[in-house]
Amino acid sequence: MGVVCPSVSCRTPTLSEIQWIFFQIPHSLMGKLGRFILGKSFGSLEKAIDILCLFESEHLELSAQEIADRLSIPLSTTYKYLQVFKNKQFLSKNDQTNQFFLGLTILKLGLLAAKKTPVMKIASPYLKLLSDRSLETAILVVGDGQNAICADIIESPRAVKFMTAKGHTMPLYAGAPGKTLLAFKDPAFIDQLIETTGLAKLNKNTITDSEKLKRNLADIRRLGYSESDSEFESDVCSVAAPIFDYKGQVIASISVAGPAERIFRENKERLIDLVKESANRISSELGYGKTREEKEEYS
Template sequence: MKRPSNLVKAVDRSVNILEELANHEEGLGVTELANRLDIHKSSIHRLLSTLVYRGLVKQDPKTDNYKLGLKLFELGSRIFNDLEIREYAKPYLEELVVATDEAVHLVIMDQGEIVYIDKVESSKTIRMNSQIGKRVPVHCSAVGKAMLAYYPKARVDQIIKEQGLAKYTENTITDLKELKEHLTKIKEQGYAIDNVEHELGIRCVAAPIFNYSGKVVSSVSVSGPTIHVTKERVEELAKLVKDTAMKISSQLGYRR
């Protein structure tokens, strides 16, 4: 970007200080900053005093070095919290529908349940019995298990304690030990399968979506009747779903 003619010198210098501190986890002193940025020590000191006052910078009481403050994290978090995941995910959901010709869902976890927040239908005449806003259990849905696999064990225990392990079909996992072993496998392979565990005749393949901090925040799935989403197609669909989940994760700032 071309340097503007009306640049505010103090603001520009303040940003330079923040960027320099970001490169030094142990922090830097006034003299070091002055030398690195070619700014007089008295000017650096005044700018630092303002940045400290606003919480953007903090001073280590042991070393007297200056480091980035938590206010920056707070401001950055607000940006990511305000991101509309549906907006960023939509084009990738549509690409996945074209690639698979099956229904695609985007979900989040809310109070231990899965909530559909977006859906793109396939061109096939058989429609999925799902809609935006609908809630489904975590333990027997591919989208739920894809997220649950990346949750801390204590959180998994809490969710199962609150929600239970209700049986929906003959394939539903209703034993906690078996479910945990299943979640370990999901984490290893990077995707989950609902093998007719929630609805008769329906099979789903899902993968987790991560945010900038590496936290699982959503998941995406391909779903359809077992006559279309056959066992033989699972591996092919899993690769496509994982690729889609990673593209959406990248849009949320996730880096492996």
């Protein structure tokens, strides 16, 4: 995730937006595409998908050698996959660095998949309204395994603000957006995440004690919102609330983020109310809290 910085110095990277789009493509569709472009001539479908999944917001470009090393496959085999992906525009190549990055086909398919994601379409105007009313950066986050992904963002109009990019990943256990998603996971998932991550310390206020984290998650469920201060990024504070679908499942979180002096010291309670109101309105449009007959419209 980004940092608090002047607006004149940064802009959202195009490649990271493409990376976010990649995460919108259903695995079933990826499987069909993999069978189409690879056929039966060489390699496994699973390995092909593994190559594409290596591209993350922290690794927007990768060399053939890096891909081969990370997947423990021969370099010659790696080049065969990369050539097919390049021919079909699933990957493009930076001729100056000889590194590969996600291509236009990924972008096109992801955009089509995103159109079928109701929360993205419904949340968009509320995200803009939240940023306008709070004068802070507003973020929509969705889950991806044990991580959270920035699905959409409206930056603060202020010069000093929190910045990140679509597609940027963050852990579920650090920061208000991720913890809001984690709080509504089943206990077995939470225990597995704690075991897998070890609750590694990511910043000065990261919660590294499992029992303390579980108490915090219980508070989030009880209060209906989460807050954080320098848990994932230094001097970045955020407030987040869960978004429910018509089945009553948490499918995303909406949040505001910015420097501590503005988020927590000036208008914390107002921001909490704004974030919760935004989450409630999005959830309502997704069918949350509707009658049985009304819910049938969303199924």
